[in-house]
Amino acid sequence: ASAVASSNSGEPMEGTSGSLNPTTDTSGIMPEFDPKTMRSSKPGLKRLFITTSVLFSFLLGVPFLWKSVEIYRSPLPFHDIDSLSDQIESTPLRFPCNFHAVFVGFRSTDADNLRSQIQDGINQLTHLSPQCGSCSFSLSVTIQNPAEQCSETLGHNPSSCSYRCGMIKSNDFGVGLDDTVDESLNDVFSGCSANSRKMYSVVVVNKENANGEDEVKAVVGKRRHAWIVGSGLEERNDDMVSRVSEIFVKMFMNGGRDEDSIHGEFMPVGSDGRIVLSFSLLNSNPRDWVYDWDFQRIDDALLAPVTKALAPIANISVESQVLYHTPKSSFSSWDEQLQSYIFRTSDLPFFVNSNEWHLDTSAGASGRSKILQFVVYIPSGSECPLLLQLPNGEISKTNGFISPMWGGVIVWNPGNCDKDSESPIRNTISPQDIEQIVEIFLGQFRQLFGFKSEAIYTSVLGTYKILPSERGFTEWELDVLSRKHTCFNLHSCSTTLSSLSKLVRSLPRMIIKDEIGEQVKYSLKAAKLAQSNASLGGYSSSASSSREARSLAENAFFHPSIMSVSYFSYEHCFAVYSPFFLPVVAHVVLAALREWKRYRQEKAKYLTWLTRKKTA
Amino acid sequence: MLADDMACNARNEYPAQVFNNENHKLNLYGDNVEVDYRGYEVTVENFLRVLTGRHENAVPRSKRLLSDEGSHILLYMTGHGGDEFLKFQDAEELQSHDLADAVKQMKEKRRFKELMIMVDTCQAATLFNQLQSPGVLAIGSSLKGENSYSHHLDSDIGVSVVDRFTYYTLAFFERLNIYDNASLNSLFRSYDPKLLMSTAYYRTDLYQPHLVEVPVTNFFGSVMETIHTNSAYKAFSSKTSNSKINSEMPLNQLSEDDELQKANIPNDELKTEKQKCPYTQMRVDLQEKLEKLENVDTVVNLSIAVMFIVVMVSSSLL
Numbered sequence: 001a002s003a004v005a006s007s008n009s010g011e012p013m014e015g016t017s018g019s020l021n022p023t024t025d026t027s028g029i030m031p032e033f034d035p036k037t038m039r040s041s042k043p044g045l046k047r048l049f050i051t052t053s054v055l056f057s058f059l060l061g062v063p064f065l066w067k068s069v070e071i072y073r074s075p076l077p078f079h080d081i082d083s084l085s086d087q088i089e090s091t092p093l094r095f096p097c098n099f100h101a102v103f104v105g106f107r108s109t110d111a112d113n114l115r116s117q118i119q120d121g122i123n124q125l126t127h128l129s130p131q132c133g134s135c136s137f138s139l140s141v142t143i144q145n146p147a148e149q150c151s152e153t154l155g156h157n158p159s160s161c162s163y164r165c166g167m168i169k170s171n172d173f174g175v176g177l178d179d180t181v182d183e184s185l186n187d188v189f190s191g192c193s194a195n196s197r198k199m200y201s202v203v204v205v206n207k208e209n210a211n212g213e214d215e216v217k218a219v220v221g222k223r224r225h226a227w228i229v230g231s232g233l234e235e236r237n238d239d240m241v242s243r244v245s246e247i248f249v250k251m252f253m254n255g256g257r258d259e260d261s262i263h264g265e266f267m268p269v270g271s272d273g274r275i276v277l278s279f280s281l282l283n284s285n286p287r288d289w290v291y292d293w294d295f296q297r298i299d300d301a302l303l304a305p306v307t308k309a310l311a312p313i314a315n316i317s318v319e320s321q322v323l324y325h326t327p328k329s330s331f332s333s334w335d336e337q338l339q340s341y342i343f344r345t346s347d348l349p350f351f352v353n354s355n356e357w358h359l360d361t362s363a364g365a366s367g368r369s370k371i372l373q374f375v376v377y378i379p380s381g382s383e384c385p386l387l388l389q390l391p392n393g394e395i396s397k398t399n400g401f402i403s404p405m406w407g408g409v410i411v412w413n414p415g416n417c418d419k420d421s422e423s424p425i426r427n428t429i430s431p432q433d434i435e436q437i438v439e440i441f442l443g444q445f446r447q448l449f450g451f452k453s454e455a456i457y458t459s460v461l462g463t464y465k466i467l468p469s470e471r472g473f474t475e476w477e478l479d480v481l482s483r484k485h486t487c488f489n490l491h492s493c494s495t496t497l498s499s500l501s502k503l504v505r506s507l508p509r510m511i512i513k514d515e516i517g518e519q520v521k522y523s524l525k526a527a528k529l530a531q532s533n534a535s536l537g538g539y540s541s542s543a544s545s546s547r548e549a550r551s552l553a554e555n556a557f558f559h560p561s562i563m564s565v566s567y568f569s570y571e572h573c574f575a576v577y578s579p580f581f582l583p584v585v586a587h588v589v590l591a592a593l594r595e596w597k598r599y600r601q602e603k604a605k606y607l608t609w610l611t612r613k614k615t616a
Numbered sequence: 617m618l619a620d621d622m623a624c625n626a627r628n629e630y631p632a633q634v635f636n637n638e639n640h641k642l643n644l645y646g647d648n649v650e651v652d653y654r655g656y657e658v659t660v661e662n663f664l665r666v667l668t669g670r671h672e673n674a675v676p677r678s679k680r681l682l683s684d685e686g687s688h689i690l691l692y693m694t695g696h697g698g699d700e701f702l703k704f705q706d707a708e709e710l711q712s713h714d715l716a717d718a719v720k721q722m723k724e725k726r727r728f729k730e731l732m733i734m735v736d737t738c739q740a741a742t743l744f745n746q747l748q749s750p751g752v753l754a755i756g757s758s759l760k761g762e763n764s765y766s767h768h769l770d771s772d773i774g775v776s777v778v779d780r781f782t783y784y785t786l787a788f789f790e791r792l793n794i795y796d797n798a799s800l801n802s803l804f805r806s807y808d809p810k811l812l813m814s815t816a817y818y819r820t821d822l823y824q825p826h827l828v829e830v831p832v833t834n835f836f837g838s839v840m841e842t843i844h845t846n847s848a849y850k851a852f853s854s855k856t857s858n859s860k861i862n863s864e865m866p867l868n869q870l871s872e873d874d875e876l877q878k879a880n881i882p883n884d885e886l887k888t889e890k891q892k893c894p895y896t897q898m899r900v901d902l903q904e905k906l907e908k909l910e911n912v913d914t915v916v917n918l919s920i921a922v923m924f925i926v927v928m929v930s931s932s933l934l
Contacts (some may be wrong), residue, residue: 264685264726302852305792330794348842349833352792355648367671367680390844398848403840405684410845439848446849454847469853498726560670564716565661607742 004457027554038609041604047593055592058585062336069573074517080524081239081501085494093490095483096537098155098199099134100246101164103143105170105206106234113154114241115141121245124255131489133263135253144168146208163188171203173229175358182221189225192210197537198479200252202244203227206234217242218462222469224476241463248260255480256457256466257450265404265448267488269314270370271549277303278373278407279320279409280359282495285380286324289414290426293376293434295320302438302470306445309471309478312540313485313547319362329353332383338395340385348388350399351409368554373407374441378414385413398440398453408438408444442472451477482539485528489546496553503562510567516556523552617663619705620654629773636778636786638770649702652679660708665716669727685726690835691735694779697737699760700745723749732835736781737876738763741817753823755804757781758814764812780812789836801827802835 035039101118108114119139122258126134138155142163150165171179186428189201205227217229226247233240250256283290298319307316330347334340343351352375378386379386388396388411400410412433429437443453451473455466467474473481497520504512526549533542621646625632652660665671666681682690700712717792722728729794733754735743740756746756757764757779766776767783775845778786788806792798806828821828833839909915 024906345842345844346795349839350837351842352840354838362677365677367673367675367677371677388844398845400845401842402845403842405686406840408845418745435852436848439816439850439852440845442849442851443847447845449845453845453849455849468849472849473850496725499721503721554835556668558668560665560672562670563661563664563668564717565664 007614017134031608033612037085037605038604038612039592039605040609042606043599045599048599051588051592058588065577069577071442071511072386073504073510073512074514076501076504076517076520077514077524078501079229080499080506081520084524087424088490088494092132092134093487093531094132095254095534095539096197096540097137099137099139099252100163100199100201100275101139101141101244102168102201103141103206104168104203104204105146106143106204106206106219106377109145109151110141111141111143111151114143115139115153115155117238117241118244118248121168121241122248125245125249132491133483135483136246146170151426153350168203168205170205170207170335173227174207178219178221178467179467180390181219182223183226185221185225185227186223187526197368198224198539200248200476201225202247204233204240204244205229207231216462218247218464220464220466220474220475220476222467224252224479226251226464239461241365245465245536246459246461250459250464251457251464252476253480255451256485257452260416263450264488264562266448267485268370268372268405268448269485269547270368271551272366272368273436273551274315274317274366274369276362276365276369277316277318278359278362278371280319280357280373280375282321282326282377283322283324284327284377284378285382285423288381288384288462289378290324291378291429292322292426293429298434298438306472309473310481313478313481314528314542317362317364321361326357326377327353327380327489328377329355332386333416335389338387340387341379341383342387342389345391347400349402352403355463363569368558370405371407372445374444375407376410377411377519379411381417386411387413398443400444402444402447408441408448410440410444412437439590445472449481479539482543483534486534486539486542486546488529489550490530492548493523493546493553496550496557497523500557503564507564507567509573510564510570511561513561516559516562519552519559520558523549523556526552541612588592617653617664619658624741635770635773636782638772638777640770640772642753650678653718655839658705660704660710661715663704663710664714664718668721669725681727681890681928683727685729686732686841687728688732688834691873692734692736693743693855694736694782697735697743698739700742702743703725710743712746715743716748718748719747724749727892729846730834734785735780736764740764741819744819744853747819747822750822750824753818753820755798755816755818757812757816759901762814781816784808784811789832792832798832799828800830811875834862 052499059316099122101114103114140153140155142150142152142165144150144165148166151161152163172184181576185201187204189199201224203225207229208231216233218228220226226249228240228243237527250258257344279295281291281293299320303318310316316338328351330343330350332341332343332347335342357375360371362371365371371400374437386399387574388399388401390396399412400408402408414427415597447453455468456476457466467476471478500520504510526545528547530549532541533545618664622628623632630640632645636642636644640775648924653666666679669681671680693702701709704710719731719917722731729751733744733747733752733857735741735754735756737756738758739762742760743756743809744752758781765780767774772778784802786789786805788803804816804818807817829918906912
């Protein structure tokens with residue numbers, strides 16, 4: 001019976017169970033034996049075992065398949081990125097500054113009153129709303145009377161250096177050049193900004209009716225101090241307080257501009273923290289005359305200080321070229337009165353001839369640096385002299401214009417417009433003309449950074465003369481630039497990193513290389529460093545850390561491997577593998593289920609037979 | 617980006633010349649034509665890389681879109697297209713959702729202020745169906761279900777040379793001169809469905825300014841925003857001494873950059889470091905001695921002779 005049973009269970013069945021051979025069974029003894037509900041032998045396990053082992057081997061292979069289609073994604077610190085962007089949005093970055101006002105030749109001794117007046121004046125001008133990059137200031141006031149005795153009040157965080165009474169004498173002012181006054185004031189205040197907190201000072205000097213002049217002169221120096229000189233100032237107390245507040249806010253905090261923040265259009269630093277200044281000398285018709293310049297000396301003597309001064313903000317490199325046969329694409333007309341050719345401001349947008357002027361040919365600049373083009377255009381003989389006429393009819397003093405984020409153009413007319421009928425002579429631009437051109441270039445360079453090109457500031461209260469520095473920017477202007485650029489860089493870094501994290505999360509099957517993870521990590525680190533440096537008052541260190549943070553974030557975001565078109569979604573993966581596995585898997589699972597069902601049925605039949613046998 | 621298979625095609629009667637009209641007046645391959653991507657470089661991937669800015673480090677600047685947050689970009693696409701796609705090189709397709717995704721990333725990264733997309737294919741309007749980013753203006757030459765047609769056939773060359781939509785766009789610009797202040801509205805209104813044989817459809821829901829106020833030079837004509845420079849920065853005029861170029865460079869007195877100044881005394885420090893290492897010192901001395909020799913050639917010749925003698929002697933001894 002057991003041999004029969006085993007042969008029966010060894011045959012492959014087609015799902016129709018119960019078709020046992022009843023004749024070989026020893027069921028003749030039991031008259032109620034019903035082959036449909038009973039079987040006399042125990043059902044075997046072999047069939048079940050085979051099908052379930054196949055199913056099991058499939059299931060065992062699933063983890064290996066999963067591992068083989070897994071993609072490598074370097075873990076990005078999403079939480080840190082979100083917290084950085086929240087932090088930057090909610091708390092605008094403020095830098096600590098010290099403001100110090102010194103009143104010389106004033107008889108009153110109420111320094112506290114003056115201090116609160118100036119504080120009110122400043123608060124009025126800043127509208128009490130903190131902007132990113134503004135100063136959280138502490139104000140101190142010193143009054144020095146004509147007998148050289150001082151009364152002073154100090155602010156919350158006084159600087160470590162204090163003003164020694166009597167160091168500033170009212171005789172120093174009003175005579176001699178402003179530059180010498182600036183230098184002498186520098187000696188007084190020089191030790192004070194070497195530490196972390198920068199100190200800005202305004203000196204108000206009340207002269208005792210010198211030559212009967214009644215005018216008030218206000219000058220802002222090249223470093224971090226300004227002075228107002230006049231007579232009879234003590235009577236005009238409110239006026240003086242307003243002017244002092246104006247100098248603190250409009251000059252030292254905002255850099256001589258009227259708005260608080262600089263738009264992105266005036267932030268020409270490339271995303272890798274570099275700027276390339278590309279100078280081109282354009283001879284529009286070399287058949288008339290050819291000009292050349294000694295650029296090496298220009299770079300060494302005039303441009304190097306500027307480049308060095310801006311080092312914390314951008315890594316600047318300079319290149320130059322001389323081009324020939326470069327006509328402009330706009331038109332000019334002859335003006336009989338001015339005896340020259342005139343082009344107007346409406347022609348300026350069409351001036352640059354991008355077809356013929358091959359300016360952007362720098363091989364040294366990498367893809368993400370910013371190139372600023374500075375063009376010196378020498379008109380041809382048929383258009384000489386070429387002058388720019390402003391809308392109000394005046395002739396421009398500089399003959400130059402800028403295009404934000406592109407660069408600037410200066411039209412330089414050769415001194416003598418008569419062409420030599422013989423072959424053109426090669427001339428070199430004289431050093432005096434070069435200096436004039438570089439002065440206009442510095443004005444344009446300042447404009448590209450959002451500052452004014454002229455060294456004067458006019459407000460309702462009066463005019464302020466600003467001393468120009470041969471570095472292109474005064475130290476307090478450099479401070480403003482550092483603060484604003486730190487803000488901009490940090491903001492840009494945080495938005496870039498948030499965009500990157502959103503993008504990465506939206507493409508779950510995109511490979512994230514280790515390089516990207518590292519860059520994100522270092523970028524977050526540099527951003528934190530910049531924030532902490534800013535709160536301590538290190539302007540240039542925070543500017544360079546923020547620049548690094550932005551550059552790393554941009555490198556991570558613009559990594560060439562993040563291209564959504566190269567990666568496929570989960571649905572695609574499923575669609576690729578399902579034709580292989582689905583049909584086979586379906587059959588295997590169904591077979592196992594069927595065998596299990598059959599085994600249970602056979603087992604039930606065997607059990608009923610056993611009970612029958614027992615009861616019988 | 618041009619597939620660029622026509623100018624030097626063997627069947628082109630006018631080799632290296634491509635005209636846009638059968639009168640052959642304007643050679644599109646004349647002077648100053650710059651094609652940045654041609655031939656096999658024209659792929660959907662490269663196109664999306666140009667838009668999003670994700671290039672390899674070695675890609676030169678001329679092959680990158682160097683735009684910033686104030687730029688106005690004109691994107692003109694033509695070829696064969698269909699419902700929500702544009703064909704690239706007979707092998708690939710640019711899908712409308714890929715384009716919309718690229719534009720979204722450009723907007724997030726502030727790569728443009730205003731973007732104008734002009735598409736001249738069959739069913740062109742479907743290509744910008746999925747756009748969501750603000751600041752984008754799009755016009756297509758035909759609606760879904762419509763074809764766009766070519767304008768005329770050049771029987772000399774044997775192919776059609778320009779499409780209708782493009783032809784009428786160029787005709788509009790030919791009528792303008794440099795000082796006309798034509799608006800985009802007048803450009804869009806100039807398209808006549810009867811002449812085009814399709815409906816030129818444009819979408820302005822993502823573009824805020826009114827089309828009547830926007831000049832065509834916002835996108836066409838390579839026109840720059842300019843600001844006049846009011847005055848020079850008289851940094852050198854106050855100096856009473858000689859011209860800066862001829863005089864010596866004054867020392868810079870930056871109060872916080874003492875570290876930088878220390879780094880500007882290179883030679884002494886390097887020398888002291890070198891003296892610490894005897895080997896390098898020996899080599900430096902030797903090099904100095906050699907440089908002092910006037911007639912290096914005789915020394916070399918002598919030493920070669922000496923070597924020869926040494927070799928002879930030693931080989932005879934062995």
